[in-house]
Amino acid sequence: MTHGYRAVSWMPFKKRYDFWVVGGILTYIVSFVIATIATQPDGESLTELQILIRATGTLAFLMLSFVLVIGPLARITPRFRPLLFNRRHLGVATFVIALVHAALVILWYHGFGTLNPFVSLFASNPNYDALAGFPFESLGVLALTIMFLMAATSHDFWNANLGPGLWKALHMGVYLAFALVVAHIALGALQFEKHVAYTVLLIVAVLAVVGLQFAGVLASRRPVDAAADGWLSVGEGAEIDDGTAVIVRPAEGEAIAVFRHGEEIYAVSNVCRHQAGPLGEGRIVDGCITCPWHGFQYRMADGTSPPPYTEKIATYATRIVEGRVEVSAMPNAPGTPQAPSRLRSAP
């Protein structure tokens, strides 16, 4: 959170996560090189550097596709939340692999000539007015630039200083990067490699990303709850499991997470200040509302992160009417103390 920054706040889970990521990367590249050499006719295999160009290019695309489906998968089932927790490391690793791909291409295809390699990158193919002949390299450069901006601002320092809204908007650029990469492949490698497997893989990846995004949106979509005299009905208090929340959505403003803690009812904004995670899908842990995405915590009584952290979210008034919980549609200012309602009077 925001009290201080380190390059990486290492913890055991992140180390285990990165171990698997690095293992997956090495497994893919080694398998690709071995399979290329083993399956090509004797003496007709690709040069070693061109094998690496293809290995890193295909790997970067697959990793980017995987990064994009983790979010919706975590919305559909909590089982994928561990993959979401350290997703930024996977994103940075994707950028690094894409950067290696680009560096090898610039060295091998654009280096050693009479033109500056970076001029050659944009000028060697002048067919910008043709579709099939389009210089697909430029699309890859644009995608890499977006991925660089995202990797460079992936740290919580930028999240806090740019603000969650601007940071989130910037990182939505990943979808533009993905579209550019798909076009980069379709107008580049697929113009040479005609095996149907490549076209099928590209289509499957695009359908998986687009389809799971829609499924994730549908899974987390909630109808607007009607308010009467400024109060929204949450439901029977007894039906809210202890330590969990029910999410209600007013006609305007952010969704509201209504938590039960023993006999007490608290309501806060459903939107985590870190990366807009759904707090209502979290739990009360150690007396704090805990975000399911990255474990950010807020005190129930005032929506403020426990010291030394300083994040604040809006709180809401609640009341009990004949055993039913109701929450005010009007938020208090972030960090405002709000007394809880009680399902039963204290003995």
Next chain:
Amino acid sequence: MSKKDFFIGWAEMPDADRRFFLKAGAGLLIGAAGVAGFVAASQRPVGRGTWDLATFKAFTGIVTASPYPMLRTRDIDGQVRTALLVCQTKCGVDLRLQNMAGKAVVINGSLIQRVDHASIAVADGPEWIREADAPVDPALAFPTPEPLGEITLAGEILDSKCWFGAMRPGEGKVHKACASLCIRSGIPPAFFARDARDNAALLVMTENGGRFGESLLAHVADPVEVTGAVSRAGNVLLLDVSADSVRRV
């Protein structure tokens, strides 16, 4: 509610998530190997070109500068062969040939070869060429090109050095920028033609009997059709065309 049944990255991992995470990790490794193997095995063969970068040897023969620097020699496979001369990087050797054209010479370089097509990547520095100490076989003199007629061909314009074996693959869209850079830098362009019966031929391209300039660059690596005059000079086929006759198909 405790941390024991709710995943938080900074807390101890719940048993159910731990089991899933281990299975996902193992699945990731198996999946990575499987997908990599499948994608790699689906690549098309890229041809038999070779370039033994580490082996430099002396090639004795007669050198010419027109239309491109070439050497006629027996030192490739014992037969009289014509090898295109290029640099170690992406450049031609026109300017380095100076007054050697037409002379019997010894050239130091590494061989780039694809079946019957050969190129010599000459050594860097001034020692790459010297006049031969003794007279050479008169059969190594360059023959006058024998006209074979006007023809229209479909195929691809590529740079001879990469296609001969400097790169694999050295053709197609992904190699377009490299081929363009090579031709711009002085590597002889060539036309790879394939007819309806899948007979293939490689022809070194010229314009008005001389070397091609940058007029060809826009069409490199595209599927094109060209009309021009074919001639044979020893084991080399030449295709003389105007850049205006190149048409994308």
